[in-house]
Amino acid sequence: MVPNETPQYRGITQLLLHFGWTWVGLFSADDDSGERFLQALEPLFFHNRICLDFIEKIPTQSRWDTLSDVNDLISKVYRPLTQSKANTFIINGGCMVIISLNNLILLGDFGYEENPLYRKVWIMTAQADFVQSNILKSLTFYLFQGAISFSVCTNELLGFKKFLQNINPSWMQGNGFLKIFWEQTFGCTLPDSQEPTYINETCTGEERLENLPGHLFEMRMSGHSYSIYNAVYVVAHALHALYSPTSSHRSKVGGKRYLDLQPWELHSLLQGISFNNAAGETLHFNKNKEMGAGFDIMNMVMFPNKSFVRVKVGRVDAEPLEGEGFIIHEDMIVWHRHFNQVRPISVCNDYCYPGYQKKKKEGEQFCCYDCAPCPEGKFSSHKDMDDCFTCLEDQYPNKDRDGCVHKMINFLSFEEPLGICLVSLALSLTLTTVLVLGAFIKHRDTPIVRANNRDITYTLLISLMFCFLCSLLFLRHPGKFTCFFRQAAFGIIFTVAVSCVLAKTITVVVAFMATKPGSRMSKWVGKKLASSTAIASCLVQVGTCTVWLGTFPPFPAFDTQSLTEEIVAECNEGSVLMFSIVLGYLGLLSLISLLVAFLARKLPDSFNEAKSITFSMLIFCSVWISFVPSYLSTKGKYMVAVEIFSILASGAGLLACIFSPKCYIILLRPELNRKDLLIRRT
Structure with a gap:
């Protein structure tokens, strides 16, 4: 009939988790029952990250032979109670553990009622009992005001309260227990009592149990009494089944009377018992x-006159359905008056607020920790987070790192100053x-324009314009087309x-090589060489780009990693290899042009553009060599x-270095734009 203790262990753990009490103290009876309690509870606490600040065992039969014994016991209780940072204490044990603990605290500090160190939440197991006899009614249990206790489930039985209200001394004929109970509870002596007593007051017979304070007698049926009540009916039903005329078990007992039966003879019948008691509850064994x-x-809930009432604020089911095994009504709980009805806190240290994460303290239990700010790029949105988390790809942590903010899309547009x-x-x-x-074009027939292949010059200018x-x-939001x-x-x-x-550079070189006596290069002089060089060079790049666009073309993409607070709208190059080949080929042509122009820079003639081309290609190559580290270092x-x-x-370097000298002569010094003045021989 005694309920399994497993639901109680689970209930204590869930109660602590519900209120966030992760740093608690434990007082337990110093016996086998207390040891079993510890062995069952400690793994549960560890699994749910609840820490025990201390474990103190209270002797159930203390010997107070000397003052030293008393002081040792007081220190054993008083020290952890006043020095612990925990505000929640668990008590496991019966009535004597409660009384011993209360008395030891009282002896250690007579003014404990007003001492803020005793503002605690007490959690008591079902073994605890506050019902006292008249001998102990002078004690106060103010310390345990607002305590939360577990008790065996009970129900109100029909007629039980009326039964208690009607009990009077006239029922005591032949009932020694009731006589002793009545005299001790009401502190009086019955008129027909034959035993010597130190109580001078005589019972009037008008005393009523319902007028007693709660710590002396409770009018509701306790869980223990309810279990006893059910046990009596279980045995009664088993006996009824055994002695029923139709029972198959009747032959086992023969002519035995009830009092002659052995308890084990009912075991086979108890397993099949099922009935409804007076409270309407169906009883059966699992x-x-x-x-x-x-x-x-x-x-x-305690009152100034030392009376108290126990109010049901929740329950723990023995065989819970999923998610329904633990129920607590927090708004019904009356805390110790020093808490001012604010939920108590019982942790090793203050909470880590959002934006911080736990950092373990060396040599301390895991419930004790420091709070460290979340690292760059991470956040924590709840209190006491073990780790900080990374925001979604399109978000970033805010300034306080306690939440995420949506990133703005970043791209270079026409509207902004840089654009x-x-x-x-x-x-x-x-x-x-x-x-x-x-x-x-206007001065196309002048010597300076006709020199060095007029068509190539026009093509170069048009290509620069398109560049x-x-x-x-x-300069726009990257789209599929762009x-x-x-x-x-x-x-x-x-x-x-x-x-x-x-092509211009090669034309200059070939032209001057053809002027040498006996040279065979004269057949290469002309527009065909320049045009063939330009077209052949371009066709290689066109073919490379065609393959690139036909296989792995660039496409719009979003870079969420490069910048913390922005999403970069960009073009993914598709194939990095092909993009590198395109740039590499362009760089190769540039270097060849620079090298050829540099070698031809001292060839004699006013038509020689090699010096201008050398400077232009030097600028061109310098710009694109500088481009690589600059491009890779920016985001x-x-x-x-x-x-x-x-x-x-x-492009501006090519335009300025190659065409500015020619434009100067064409526009500002037209008198120099004559063939006889431009030709100079050495």
């Missing part, structure tokens, strides 16, 4: 031969190129420009800005 009762969670500056520069260079092209304009493809074409367009157009420069829209600036700077 497969473990247990009644399967759970536990009620009670709150002890406006780059657009203005690109359009200015485009307009300048158009003016230069217009000037060359400046293609930079505008980078991502598909912008790198390929940049690669092909710049290849055309560099190929034209290379977000500034990577695009670096590429645009490199396009504009390298």
